Amino acid sequence: MDAVYCCPHTSEDKCNCKKPLTGMIDKAKKEFEIDPQKAYVVGDMGMADMVLAKNINARGILVLTGVGKGSLNEFRDTWKDVEADYIANNVLDAVRLIINDLILPQ
Template sequence: MKTILMDLQGTLGGDPLGDISSFEFYPKVLKGLKLLADHGYRLVVVTNQSRISKGNISKEIYEAKKNEIVLEVKKFGISNLEFYCCPHTRDDGCSCKKPKTGLFEKANSYIKIDKENSYMIGDMGMSDMMFAHNIGIKKILVLTGVGAGSLNEYRDTWIKTEPNFIAEGFYEASLWLTNNS
């Protein structure tokens, strides 16, 4: 199935370096999600939430906020938003922390992802763009969150790959996708 894998914080909204508890959507993101859903894309959030493992937020707080986000999206007419979360730190040695591919493998085992017609949208080169590179899918870097810094002063952390498109934000990425795929 054609799929949009997307980062949460810094891409869809919230503090790119914070935790999910204070998440709020950036302007026009819900409109972009609706556009992608209406074009038949499976919508999959893949998020690193290491503050769970560090003890800064509980799994229950994460789940409650995730459920609020899903409910807000449903009120906007989008019923197919999925979440896959890595709660680990780098030191935990997991296979799911982006740019490792465990979150993709989990989502792919649930419904087969058509890599040729799927994209990753994210703001962080060293995790989101490298995650897409490691999977072998197309990538869109958004300049929200830490996207501008990823593209400029931190470009060396993901020099192995190039984004297929650079967008001002998620809505612009969704417009480009629906017009070019």
């Protein structure tokens, strides 16, 4: 069974699901047997995606597509206390990193 979760809110809505808040992950945890510590967050926005990964104790993979390069440069200060576990050129590269990580766990 698969699911797609989406936060339709803006910051002004004060919801609990806008990344890096964990509302969507909390909902998925209730509906599926998910262990966030064994999960990966793949995204291009450091302040949302990599901070979310930290907030749920998952591994974060920053992709350089979308705003990924900007996240590492002019927007790096917006997530300065967090490091991406991996940096991938694109989503396919991220998938390869995950497969390698699962085959060769550290």
